[in-house]
Amino acid sequence: MTAAIDLTQVSEADWARARDRLAVIRRLAKATERTREDVAQAASQIGCSVSSTYDLLARYLAAPQLTSLLPQQRGRKQGKSMLAPEVAAIINQVTEDMYLTRQKPRVSDLVAQVHIRCRAAGLAVPSRGAIERRLGARPASEVTAQRHGRKAARDRFAPAAGSLEAPWPLSLVQIDHTLVDVIVVDSQTREPIQRPWLTLAIDVCTRCVAGLHLSLEPPSATSVALCISQAALPKDAWLAERGIDGAWPVHGIPERLHLDNAKEFRSEALRRGCEQHGIAIDHRPVRTPHYGGHIERLIGTMMGKVHLLPGTTFSNVQAKGDLDPSRSAVMTLEEVERWLGHAIAGVYHREVHRGLGVPPLAAWEKGISGDDQVLGRGSPTTVSDPRRFLIDFLPIARRLVRRDGVSLHSIGYWSDVLSTWIGHAEPMIVRFDPRDLSRIYLLGPDGTYYDLTYRDLRRPPISLWEHRAALKRLREQGHAHVDEAAIFRAVEAMREIADQAAHTSKAARRQKERRRMVQQKQAVAAPAAPAPLETNDLPANGQQPHEQMFPFEEWN
Structure with a gap:
């Protein structure tokens, strides 16, 4: 099974190249009859050899996603620079101070200044290619904006x-x-x-x-x-x-x-x-x-x-x-x-x-x-895995797997599957739903998201806003170091205060309603068939709610 791609480590240049490949390979994949000439034409469009284009097509047919078309990395791992941190810092500093200015100096001027700074600091001089790669990793729109102005960047990169x-x-x-x-x-x-x-x-x-x-x-x-x-x-x-x-x-x-x-x-x-x-x-x-x-x-x-x-x-x-x-x-x-x-x-x-x-x-x-005059687009592209689709859009964090599990937001999480990755050298991708922190999702090396739950199953579900409010409360009380138990004690205390003040404070009622929605989300593990509308839910004339509304004008 193909190892999962660490999305946070993919460079902007590789993502851009995969996007360029996607339109060509997708069109080639949809062709019912493909000839070698078709593949050769596609190869010239994306700047690859014919054999490499066949390989890209096979990878896309096996998994029709943009990540299938990312350049395959050889040698050292993507994101691992051979430059010394001190040299990299000089390149970034000179780029900011000299190159990204309205004077618009040349790349050769940037290289010369970096070499001068490195020699003065007694550091190894980087090659021109290493400097250009670091410069190329910056967003082109931002480089244009700082060298030519925001209007020039909008004119060049904004949608027509x-x-x-x-x-x-x-x-x-x-x-x-x-x-x-x-x-x-x-x-x-x-x-x-x-x-x-x-x-x-x-x-x-x-x-x-x-x-x-x-x-x-x-x-x-x-x-x-x-x-x-x-x-x-x-x-x-x-x-x-x-x-x-x-x-x-x-x-x-x-x-x-x-x-x-x-x-x-x-x-x-x-x-x-x-x-x-x-x-x-x-x-x-x-x-x-x-x-x-x-x-x-x-x-x-x-x-x-x-x-x-x-x-x-x-x-x-x-x-x-x-x-x-x-x-x-x-x-x-x-x-x-x-x-x-x-x-x-x-x-x-x-x-x-x-x-x-x-x-x-x-x-x-x-x-x-479609109809007699217009050809329809056909059935839309459906979501094959709804759970995975939603998780792919949730916030990202990176965490190491330790003997006691994974720690996120100062809360411990565990699942038996983690025993396989204890001691894994690199942090692993974790996604979380801010509405409910009782469950997070770890992306395994096999490309599958695994559910992790609280290490202490006695903990109640809480949302990220409750967690942040608890941290703020603890710091106001003088707690310099906050542990998991203190966070949940603070959340419980805040919930008791909200319950007591529910009839007198809008803010407290708002907190209580948010908490109820988190608990309701946690309780619905297998939703039952929906009940029909009760008679007393309908108005006296028996009409549905939308039948009570008046027409409204639509604008052109």
Whole structure:
């Protein structure tokens, strides 16, 4: 079995080369009849020999992923430099101080200055090639920005206006966040908590909602990962779990994501996960809000519908008037999520979209199956392993496997499989879900993610925000060194305080509701079949929630 590739050790140059190979090899793999001439033509396009191209094709057919096309490393391990640390530090310092300036000196000037500094320090002089390799490892966009200015970098590397064209379903998906204009309540006390955050994904071609994620937490790399996962997977189980009787056929791996420049959209986990599954990323040019028009209009449409709900804050003071949203709030986070599901599957997807002239659902079906005039794209690329797909987008850490297991966030984790890798020389990749730290995922040398649980199984599930709050509390109390037991004692103390203050403090109710969601996630190991809607869940006229809404105008 092929050893797993350490994604954090792959250079930018190798990733770029694999991306260049992907389009050519993918096209070659799809050809039903391949001749040697076809392979020779592909070899000339990617700059390889014919035999090497055959080898790349075989590797891609065995595992159709971008990592199959990475250059195979020989000799010393990738990332292990032969340069002395002192020499490497001089190269970096001279590059920053002299080369990356608006004076735009030549590479030969950089090499000469590095040689002067090294001789003065009594160090071995590096070759020009070693210096150029270190320079080439820097992002080209950043080098251009520092030597020629930000405008030059945008003109050269920013997406062109035509890149927003989406000729078929899932060719381009936009994602963004918004605070929902409604206050949710605690599920037990029914006291107001806060406005939740909504992450939405829209398929630009059909204007269908591709996916969503609703949370009390501010936008993060995890909320983006959960939205992408929900967008790529079939929605039948999601709808059934919430008792929604409607069709939401949008699923499949998108070809490109169009995102703004927020921190969560530039995370390493998101970038590596997208490239692993062949998803391209385009970032919106700075100060060009019109590039995100489709997702912005969708958010505006959904917020217009939300203004019908009790507890709405509306979008401005004039519309709000003297209404107190906290007093009228009655819906929990789960109920708002269920309502949004009805609004999307039952209303938005079925109303005529003014920009398309047809409902988004009809546009999706036409884009997939085609008609007498347009050839459909066919079935979308499905996710073969949903668990692995989500894990590929979760935050990354690297940890050594020791005799007592793996330590992450000062918490010990263990699984019997770790006994195989005790003493492994290099740190291993670990991914974690910030919503629930009771389980993490270690990438083994065989390319499989293994579940690790608390070493002490008596510990309760906690989230990363609880963990950080506990650390802050302990440090405020003067604890310089924090161990696992102290963290969980602090979490338990904070939970007791939150329970006692639940009726008097919004912040405490918010903490309690977040904790309940972590415990609920932990308890649902094998979800049962969803129960039908209760009679008392429906309004007096017997209509579904989405049937109570009024039509809203769609913008072009």
